[in-house]
Each structure stands twice: as structure tokens, then as C-alpha cells.
Amino acid sequence: MPTISISNVRKAFGDVQALDGISFEVNSGEVFGLLGHNGAGKTTTVRLLNGVLFPSHGQARVLGLDPTTDGPALRRRTGVLTETPSLDERLTARDNLLIYADLYDVPPSKLGRRVDEMLEQFELTDRADDKVGAYSKGMKQRLALARALLHRPEILFLDEPTAGLDPVVARQVHDLITRLSRREGRTVLLCTHNLVEAQQLCDRVAVLEHGRLVALGAPDELARGLVHRLPVEFEVAPDETAAALAALQTLDTNALARRDGRLTAQLDRDAIPVTVEVLLQAGVHIYRVNPQQPTLEDVYFTLHRKENGV
Numbered sequence: 001m002p003t004i005s006i007s008n009v010r011k012a013f014g015d016v017q018a019l020d021g022i023s024f025e026v027n028s029g030e031v032f033g034l035l036g037h038n039g040a041g042k043t044t045t046v047r048l049l050n051g052v053l054f055p056s057h058g059q060a061r062v063l064g065l066d067p068t069t070d071g072p073a074l075r076r077r078t079g080v081l082t083e084t085p086s087l088d089e090r091l092t093a094r095d096n097l098l099i100y101a102d103l104y105d106v107p108p109s110k111l112g113r114r115v116d117e118m119l120e121q122f123e124l125t126d127r128a129d130d131k132v133g134a135y136s137k138g139m140k141q142r143l144a145l146a147r148a149l150l151h152r153p154e155i156l157f158l159d160e161p162t163a164g165l166d167p168v169v170a171r172q173v174h175d176l177i178t179r180l181s182r183r184e185g186r187t188v189l190l191c192t193h194n195l196v197e198a199q200q201l202c203d204r205v206a207v208l209e210h211g212r213l214v215a216l217g218a219p220d221e222l223a224r225g226l227v228h229r230l231p232v233e234f235e236v237a238p239d240e241t242a243a244a245l246a247a248l249q250t251l252d253t254n255a256l257a258r259r260d261g262r263l264t265a266q267l268d269r270d271a272i273p274v275t276v277e278v279l280l281q282a283g284v285h286i287y288r289v290n291p292q293q294p295t296l297e298d299v300y301f302t303l304h305r306k307e308n309g310v
């Protein structure tokens with residue numbers, strides 16, 4: 001049975017159709033990414049799955065529970081990092097965690113140790129007794145992540161977990177997500193605008209566009225299926241750069257000279273041999289032809305162009 005399933009869910013806010021009939025399933029232990037432009041419906045999906053919002057149509061199941069009727073029971077088993085976490089700024093980090101742990105039934109005998117562990121893990125021990133109002137944005141984000149993990153949830157919903165984090169802490173959060181899923185078998189649903197992050201972490205991604213699901217699958221699978229034009233790098237003799245560029249510009253390739261001897265062109269895989277032929281006929285000596293692997297970013301822009309007719 002999938003850990004999360006959402007079936008033909010619609011959600012309207014007045015005239016705004018935030019979700020327009022989306023369906024997908026997330027398997028146990030999977031890191032599942034939700035991608036899409038601002039206002040695509042990612043946060044709305046997370047809120048529906050936690051029973052904070054109710055769908056206008058369709059249904060969802062999370063850990064076998066119905067979020068519309070079993071919200072409180074469900075939220076004991078899920079950890080949520082919201083877009084704008086509400087921390088009590090008048091309290092210290094430690095007190096924020098203690099209050100939350102108490103709300104979520106962490107046994108009193110384990111409370112102190114669990115809070116210390118979380119503070120340690122997110123490198124907040126030194127500042128644990130400072131008021132949160134005096135924290136930097138990234139420190140607040142780390143505290144909010146610590147809070148989401150405090151009660152050892154089976155599923156984590158992380159809405160842009162690395163927004164505002166410095167690169168070192170962002171990498172620690174990536175490692176943490178990988179560890180939670182790979183070693184501990186926990187399920188992670190991750191909303192992100194960071195496509196490199198999504199490619200690195202996610203087993204599968206769903207791309208939302210104006211409340212509709214426009215792609216679903218493993219990043220590599222989507223790249224193979226959707227991206228046909230690849231950036232291809234050419235290395236030629238440096239004094240033949242201009243001749244190579246002129247030859248490539250006779251084809252439909254958006255060719256660019258990067259620097260002496262290095263050029264790139266956008267090409268269908270099938271067009272690579274004939275392009276090499278054109279360069280040879282122009283008297284260019286080719287030392288290297290290197291088609292780049294399409295990335296999730298290429299997938300995203302291919303979908304964006306398709307959906308927006310550009």
C-alpha cells in the first residue's frame with residue numbers, strides 16, 4: 001500500500017483553482033519531490049495531505065488515514081516544515097522544542113535528551129538558551145527542521161527546507177534527508193525550487209503547473225523521455241574557432257563559442273553525426289565531441305516551454 005495517495009483532488013479558493021484534479025502515490029521510504037512555479041499548488045498539496053485544508057473534490061490517504069477526518073492522529077505521525085514556520089520568538093530555542101515535544105506526546109523521560117540531540121544535530125547547542133527573536137533566518141530554519149523531526153515522524157513534509165540556508169548547512173540537510181530515507185526508511189515529500197537539490201535527492205518527482213500534474217517519474221527517466229535537444233560541447237583547434245562557429249551557425253543549433261577552441265550547440269542526438277560532418281567539411285579539426293546529460297533543469301524548462309507555448 002502506498003504511504004501517501006492522492007486521487008483526483010481539486011481545491012479552489014474562490015475563483016482560484018489551486019489544484020485541478022491531481023493524482024499520485026508516494027511509496028514508503030521514497031523521497032518524492034513536488035516541483036512547480038510560484039502558485040503551482042505545492043504548499044496547498046502539503047496542507048491537504050496534513051488535514052489543514054480540505055479538498056473541494058477527490059480524496060487523499062496518508063498512512064492509511066483520511067486527513068479530513070483523522071487530522072490529529074495523522075499529524076502525530078508526520079513532521080511538517082512549513083514555508084513560514086511559526087516559532088515563538090519570545091522563547092528560547094530549547095523551550096520552543098520542549099513545548100512542541102510535549103504537544104506531540106514525546107515521553108517525558110526522553111524529552112530532555114531528544115531536545116539536546118536535535119539542538120546538537122542542527123548545531124544550535126551554543127545558542128539554545130537565546131531567544132529565537134534574536135536568531136538569523138537560517139538559524140530559525142534549522143530550529144524549525146529540528147522541531148519537525150523531534151517526534152520521530154514516519155513521513156516528513158518539507159516545504160523548501162533549504163531556502164535561506166548557507167551552502168554548508170544546506171548540504172547537511174541534504175545528507176540528513178538521504179539518511180532518513182535510506183537508513184531509516186522514512187518517507188519524505190519535498191517541495192523545492194532548487195532543481196539540483198531535487199535531482200540529487202528525489203527518487204521521483206511530480207511537476208505541477210497551475211494545479212495540474214504535467215510530469216511524474218524518476219528524474220533520469222523524465223530527462224530521457226522529454227529532453228531531446230542536448231547541449232553538445234565541441235573542442236576544436238583554437239585558431240579554427242571562428243570557422244567552426246560559422247559552420248555551426250549554418251545549422252539550427254543556437255551555437256555559441258565559449259572560448260578559443262570550445263563551442264556548444266543545442267542538438268538532437270540524431271543530428272550529432274551530420275553536425276560533425278559539416279564541421280569536417282569546413283576544414284575544422286575536432287578533438288572532442290561531448291553531449292551533456294540532460295538534467296532535471298532541462299526537463300523543467302522543456303515542460304515550461306511546452307505548457308506556455310514558448
Ligand SMILES: Nc1ncnc2c1ncn2[C@@H]1O[C@H](COP(=O)(O)OP(=O)(O)OP(=O)(O)O)[C@@H](O)[C@H]1O
Nearest residue numbers: 013016017018036037038039040041042043044045
Ligand atoms: N489560503 C488561501 N487563500 C486563497 N488563495 C490561496 C490560499 N492558499 C493558496 N492560495 C492560492 O492557491 C494557489 C496555489 O498556491 P500554493 O501556495 O499552493 O503554491 P506553491 O506551489 O506552494 O507556490 P510557491 O512556490 O510560491 O510556494 C495560488 O494561486 C495561491 O494564491
Ligand SMILES: [Mg+2]
Nearest residue numbers: 042043044083
Ligand atoms: Mg509554496
